[in-house]
Amino acid sequence: MKAIPFAYSVRNLWTRKLTTALxxxxxxxxxxxFAAVLMLxxxxxxxxxxxxxxxxxxxxxxxxxxxxxxGVERAQAAVVASQPEIAVGPAGEALVSKETVVLIAQPKxxxxxxxxxTVRGLxxxxxxxxxxxxxxxxxxxxxxxxxxxxxRSIAQRFxxxxxxxxxxxxxxxxxxxxxxxxxxxxxxxxxxGDGEQMMQSFRRQAYSSVIARLAAPEQFELIKPRLESDPRxxxxxxxxxxxxxxxxxxxxxxxxxxxxTLSVIFSIGAMIGAMITMYAAVANRTxxxxxxxxxxxxxxxxxxxxxxxxxxxxxxxxxxxxxxxxxMQLVHISTLNWQSFAELAFSFxxxxxxxxxxxxxAAAMGLAGxxxxxxxxxxxxxxxxLRAA
Amino acid sequence: xxxxxxxxxxxxxxxxxxxxxxxxLIVAILAFxxxxxxxxxxxxxxxxxxxxxxxxxxxxSLVFPMPVHYRDQIRAVPGVRGVAPFNxxxxxxxxxxxxxxxxxxxxxxxxxxxxxxxIAEDELRAFLRDRKGAVIGRKLAATYGFKIGDTxxxxxxxxxxxxSFTVRAIYDGAEAKTDTSQMLFHWTYLNETMxxxxxxxxxxxxxxxxxxxxxQRSAEIGQAIDxxxxxxxxxxxxxxxxxxxxxxxxxxxxxxxxxRVVSFVVxxxxxxxxxxxxxxxxxxxxxxxATLKALGFGPTYVARLIFGESVAIALIGAVIGIVFTFxxxxxFGAKMGMLFPVFEVxxxxxxxxxxCAVGVxxxxxxxxxxxxxxxxxxxxLRAIG
Numbered sequence: 001m002k003a004i005p006f007a008y009s010v011r012n013l014w015t016r017k018l019t020t021a022l023x024x025x026x027x028x029x030x031x032x033x034f035a036a037v038l039m040l041x042x043x044x045x046x047x048x049x050x051x052x053x054x055x056x057x058x059x060x061x062x063x064x065x066x067x068x069x070x071g072v073e074r075a076q077a078a079v080v081a082s083q084p085e086i087a088v089g090p091a092g093e094a095l096v097s098k099e100t101v102v103l104i105a106q107p108k109x110x111x112x113x114x115x116x117x118t119v120r121g122l123x124x125x126x127x128x129x130x131x132x133x134x135x136x137x138x139x140x141x142x143x144x145x146x147x148x149x150x151x152r153s154i155a156q157r158f159x160x161x162x163x164x165x166x167x168x169x170x171x172x173x174x175x176x177x178x179x180x181x182x183x184x185x186x187x188x189x190x191x192x193g194d195g196e197q198m199m200q201s202f203r204r205q206a207y208s209s210v211i212a213r214l215a216a217p218e219q220f221e222l223i224k225p226r227l228e229s230d231p232r233x234x235x236x237x238x239x240x241x242x243x244x245x246x247x248x249x250x251x252x253x254x255x256x257x258x259x260x261t262l263s264v265i266f267s268i269g270a271m272i273g274a275m276i277t278m279y280a281a282v283a284n285r286t287x288x289x290x291x292x293x294x295x296x297x298x299x300x301x302x303x304x305x306x307x308x309x310x311x312x313x314x315x316x317x318x319x320x321x322x323x324x325x326x327x328m329q330l331v332h333i334s335t336l337n338w339q340s341f342a343e344l345a346f347s348f349x350x351x352x353x354x355x356x357x358x359x360x361x362a363a364a365m366g367l368a369g370x371x372x373x374x375x376x377x378x379x380x381x382x383x384x385x386l387r388a389a
Numbered sequence: 390x391x392x393x394x395x396x397x398x399x400x401x402x403x404x405x406x407x408x409x410x411x412x413x414l415i416v417a418i419l420a421f422x423x424x425x426x427x428x429x430x431x432x433x434x435x436x437x438x439x440x441x442x443x444x445x446x447x448x449x450s451l452v453f454p455m456p457v458h459y460r461d462q463i464r465a466v467p468g469v470r471g472v473a474p475f476n477x478x479x480x481x482x483x484x485x486x487x488x489x490x491x492x493x494x495x496x497x498x499x500x501x502x503x504x505x506x507x508i509a510e511d512e513l514r515a516f517l518r519d520r521k522g523a524v525i526g527r528k529l530a531a532t533y534g535f536k537i538g539d540t541x542x543x544x545x546x547x548x549x550x551x552x553s554f555t556v557r558a559i560y561d562g563a564e565a566k567t568d569t570s571q572m573l574f575h576w577t578y579l580n581e582t583m584x585x586x587x588x589x590x591x592x593x594x595x596x597x598x599x600x601x602x603x604x605q606r607s608a609e610i611g612q613a614i615d616x617x618x619x620x621x622x623x624x625x626x627x628x629x630x631x632x633x634x635x636x637x638x639x640x641x642x643x644x645x646x647x648x649r650v651v652s653f654v655v656x657x658x659x660x661x662x663x664x665x666x667x668x669x670x671x672x673x674x675x676x677x678x679a680t681l682k683a684l685g686f687g688p689t690y691v692a693r694l695i696f697g698e699s700v701a702i703a704l705i706g707a708v709i710g711i712v713f714t715f716x717x718x719x720x721f722g723a724k725m726g727m728l729f730p731v732f733e734v735x736x737x738x739x740x741x742x743x744x745c746a747v748g749v750x751x752x753x754x755x756x757x758x759x760x761x762x763x764x765x766x767x768x769x770l771r772a773i774g
Binding site for chain 1: 636
């Protein structure tokens with residue numbers, strides 16, 4: 001079977017520029033929405049995977065769900081800290097951090113709208129448990145002082161968080177002595193200070209959570225049942241990574257369900273657009289099709305030529321749509337995470353998988369829109385087609 | 390009249406193409422209406438707020454409580470009619486997925502300031518008499534099949550342990566915008582239980598709902614309340630209920646903005662489809678338009694034909710789309726359950742749908758219309774599809 005040159009299909013698109021541009025434009029918008037949603041979800045996921053270490057555990061009060069609602073009494077925290085599976089640091093200290101996590105409402109820069117920020121009071125080993133955190137400017141807070149270090153995205157978006165400024169909460173002024181970069185993880189949206197100082201100023205008698213490093217990751221299976229069944233404790237033990245994944249479950253589901261539903265609905269519009277264009281292309285070229293058939297091209301070749309045309313249209317839409325979506329990587333989203341009730345910043349992340357998924361999606365749109373018109377073209381009888389011209 | 394007939398005849402000439410375009414329009418108008426309704430649902434809490442209600446909370450943030458004795462001090466502020474402690478309970482029913490709003494309130498002052506919660510006389514009495522009793526909204530009752538007399542056990546997340554309540558009353562909303570997916574119970578039950586379980590966390594109030602006499606004095610009264618507790622361990626922040634609710638919306642602003650943007654993207658997609666249809670139509674009929682001109686019809690008449698056809702197709706799609714919006718929104722709202730307590734298609738949404746359709750029809754006809762009006766008769770007659 002001799003194939004009709006691909007150039008024939010492409011030239012045809014080129015002849016009717018306005019129609020081609022409009023159809024491809026519609027497809028590009030759909031690809032853009034589709035890719036942007038997946039990128040947003042990927043960005044959220046990256047931020048959270050980067051937040052949790054696989055060999056860290058988070059201990060919170062049973063059924064609390066997040067650190068802010070949780071409370072672990074001092075005596076209970078001491079029990080957790082004395083477990084044999086917990087790793088030991090270079091100076092012989094146990095890698096355990098008893099932490100205080102609260103929310104404060106702070107005005108956003110620009111709009112001035114008060115938004116909840118997570119404030120975390122760390123124990124002495126707190127920093128060693130988060131190797132991804134680096135000081136970007138200034139220095140870390142000193143233990144036992146009313147100094148705080150703020151995450152990168154907090155410093156960018158909130159008032160009063162520049163180096164040397166101070167924030168007032170818990171009836172004290174806290175001086176900002178540094179900004180840290182947590183490599184795009186959830187810690188970028190937190191403020192860190194000394195745990196014991198925060199307990200006093202918020203008049204708390206219980207920690208919020210206990211974070212610990214395991215000497216070996218597989219020992220999680222030992223420590224979890226022991227702590228959860230200990231009659232002195234009423235706690236949940238989770239791997240840190242799992243804990244943070246659960247924190248964003250609702251947000252992730254919301255983005256995915258809403259975004260994918262919209263993509264499907266929108267793609268119906270774009271497919272209809274492609275179908276209209278392709279039907280018109282077939283109708284306008286009935287005579288041409290007849291001539292091609294008379295020259296000896298088979299029905300299959302005609303079918304392929306028109307499908308190729310629809311796919312070329314989809315490829316154009318995909319290129320433009322994905323290029324637009326790639327630009328979204330420059331945008332940072334910050335919003336309230338419903339489950340932790342605090343501000344969370346993340347960005348759009350373009351992964352190779354998304355590139356392929358959106359290509360598949362665009363191709364499916366092109367095929368679905370082009371198959372019926374192409375069939376009609378292939379079914380034309382030579383005599384009728386030639387006569388119609 | 391004659392031209393109207395011509396427009397309709399023209400529109401129906403390519404039945405397949407017109408049908409597909411209308412189908413596309415229906416989908417787009419439907420999606421647009423649904424997205425606008427989602428945005429409306431986001432603002433439902435703020436829209437249901439009354440101007441004579443203020444909210445007093447801890448100035449640090451909502452997670453910090455205030456001592457219960459603030460109630461009497463706030464009540465003494467001139468202009469305040471009633472004060473009700475109000476705690477977010479945040480429990481779940483059987484599984485964390487089954488989430489709905491529960492509040493511990495002081496029922497007498499609270500229900501006095503929320504007249505939109507309608508409760509039958511005898512049910513109200515039964516609720517007030519039972520300290521472990523609860524009032525639930527009609528929508529919540531329907532979702533989980535709760536009936537009066539049922540025991541509802543909730544796993545506490547903020548307040549540890551399992552708590553059980555007996556449904557004593559079901560409230561209806563006075564208006565469609567009233568949230569009937571909540572559960573209310575006695576604040577004293579929460580407090581007395583906490584005194585036994587975790588004594589240091591008893592006598593703590595999350596938020597005070599404050600009813601005032603004159604809404605126009607709300608700013609002044611709010612300041613007077615905050616002044617009372619300045620330099621105390623728990624400084625307060627008082628604002629109107631509307632501002633309080635809008636604060637929640639503002640925190641999730643990015644999502645609202647994204648949905649808004651997307652709802653207009655769909656309009657652009659359909660604009661591209663519609664413009665394409667009109668461009669093809671006008672190109673194919675160039676000889677006809679030239680003939681009309683040759684017969685003596687002016688360029689505006691030809692342009693009007695194209696505009697009329699475009700708007701007519703857009704309106705047909707819009708009308709069908711709007712008719713479908715209501716059942717689809719109803720289905721969607723039911724599926725979303727407790728996430729959107731109020732999910733109603735507003736008149737504004739319908740207006741916007743019509744406006745968008747007409748706009749799309751006009752813009753789509755712009756280029757082909759102008760071209761047809763301007764084309765010279767000779768060129769038009771010579772043109773082939």
